[in-house]
Amino acid sequence: MDMVSSTEWQKTGAPGYLSVDLSALKRNYRRIVSTVSPARAAAVVKADAYGLGAEKVSSALYQEGCRDFFVAQYGEAVTLRPVLSKDAAIYVLNGLQPGSETDCALRGIIPVLNSLEQVARWRAAATLSGRKLPALLQFDTGMSRLGMSVEEAEALAANAQLLENIDVRYIMSHLACADEADDVHNGLQAEQMRLIADIFPGIPVSFGNSGGSFLGEKFRGAMVRPGIALYGGRPTDMLEHPMEPVVRIEGSVVQTRTVPAGTAVGYSATYIAQEERRLAAVSLGYADGILRSLSSKGAFVYQGVRLPIVGRVSMDSTIVDVSDLPEGALKLGSRVEFIGDHQTLEDVAEQAGTISWEILTSIGNRYYRQYI
Numbered sequence: 001m002d003m004v005s006s007t008e009w010q011k012t013g014a015p016g017y018l019s020v021d022l023s024a025l026k027r028n029y030r031r032i033v034s035t036v037s038p039a040r041a042a043a044v045v046k047a048d049a050y051g052l053g054a055e056k057v058s059s060a061l062y063q064e065g066c067r068d069f070f071v072a073q074y075g076e077a078v079t080l081r082p083v084l085s086k087d088a089a090i091y092v093l094n095g096l097q098p099g100s101e102t103d104c105a106l107r108g109i110i111p112v113l114n115s116l117e118q119v120a121r122w123r124a125a126a127t128l129s130g131r132k133l134p135a136l137l138q139f140d141t142g143m144s145r146l147g148m149s150v151e152e153a154e155a156l157a158a159n160a161q162l163l164e165n166i167d168v169r170y171i172m173s174h175l176a177c178a179d180e181a182d183d184v185h186n187g188l189q190a191e192q193m194r195l196i197a198d199i200f201p202g203i204p205v206s207f208g209n210s211g212g213s214f215l216g217e218k219f220r221g222a223m224v225r226p227g228i229a230l231y232g233g234r235p236t237d238m239l240e241h242p243m244e245p246v247v248r249i250e251g252s253v254v255q256t257r258t259v260p261a262g263t264a265v266g267y268s269a270t271y272i273a274q275e276e277r278r279l280a281a282v283s284l285g286y287a288d289g290i291l292r293s294l295s296s297k298g299a300f301v302y303q304g305v306r307l308p309i310v311g312r313v314s315m316d317s318t319i320v321d322v323s324d325l326p327e328g329a330l331k332l333g334s335r336v337e338f339i340g341d342h343q344t345l346e347d348v349a350e351q352a353g354t355i356s357w358e359i360l361t362s363i364g365n366r367y368y369r370q371y372i
């Protein structure tokens with residue numbers, strides 16, 4: 001236990017190492033672009049680019065030719081706006097927040113208008129500023145989350161004044177089931193989307209997310225909005241997983257011990273060793289995205305050997321069973337993999353009973369981050 005192996009990130013005092021492979025990210029973007037061509041591909045960088053760093057990710061994708069960026073909240077757009085060149089468009093999915101209209105127009109941020117009321121406020125802002133203002137119009141085609149109804153689409157189309165001084169760049173909608181290629185709901189939403197597109201002839205459509213990008217032409221429109229696929233997540237449940245991994249996460253061993261049969265492990269003593277076991281405490285916990293649902297389910301990996309998590313995941317540490325490794329193989333400071341060559345993002349999501357989106361956005365900010 002005396003030998004301490006140390007690396008750059010460990011010297012900084014960070015509990016873990018997170019690498020984001022920007023070249024893999026760029027290849028994933030290119031892969032999507034070639035799949036959806038002649039449609040164009042935006043990038044969804046909400047929630048700090050799914051936890052990976054919106055500024056770094058967006059700049060890398062801009063270099064790769066991406067000119068359309070979607071965030072969820074207005075504040076995210078304000079932060080990102082000065083990072084990107086003027087010719088990049090930034091759209092706010094959650095809509096036009098009351099009170100933000102003038103500021104939004106001045107900053108050149110493009111709202112996704114989700115209701116007639118938002119349309120009216122943007123029109124008023126345009127009239128006030130004396131120029132046309134750009135916007136996207138979102139319609140609900142079967143998710144009941146954000147966007148206007150078919151009836152509201154008809155109302156807008158029937159009265160040109162309602163959209164006066166609004167430069168509608170795209171009409172858009174969002175798929176609820178695109179991660180399941182065979183779900184009948186996808187086809188129903190595509191039909192609704194076509195109906196709404198017919199109401200606005202000449203205005204391009206933005207439809208598919210990551211899943212939709214791979215489901216075929218009618219799920220794309222003129223611009224797709226992938227998020228998770230850029231970051232290496234599996235876009236749909238079809239056989240092949242077309243994306244490259246982007247994220248790697250490691251922690252380090254902070255203590256090892258051998259316990260006799262009958263020993264309780266972790267909070268609430270949910271795990272009792274049935275025989276003598278060798279254990280290690282790893283430096284990452286649920287504050288670092290090692291979700292609590294991985295308690296006695298997930299694993300870390302050391303040189304290809306799976307180290308099962310035993311007992312509850314704590315906030316700042318996780319206990320793993322290392323009995324399958326030769327005695328003394330793990331030392332204080334040994335680096336163990338959470339996401340990497342031996343355990344993928346999808347593996348972790350499955351073990352946690354959740355989706356890759358939640359794993360990435362739970363990563364937290366304590367990691368030593370390296371952008372490759």
Ligand SMILES: *Cc1c(COP(=O)(O)O)cnc(C)c1O
Nearest residue numbers: 044174209210211225226227228
């Ligand atoms: C989050 C989001 C996306 C991206 O979804 P992914 O499944 O991550 O590709 C696209 N469009 C809208 C409206 C979203 O909210």
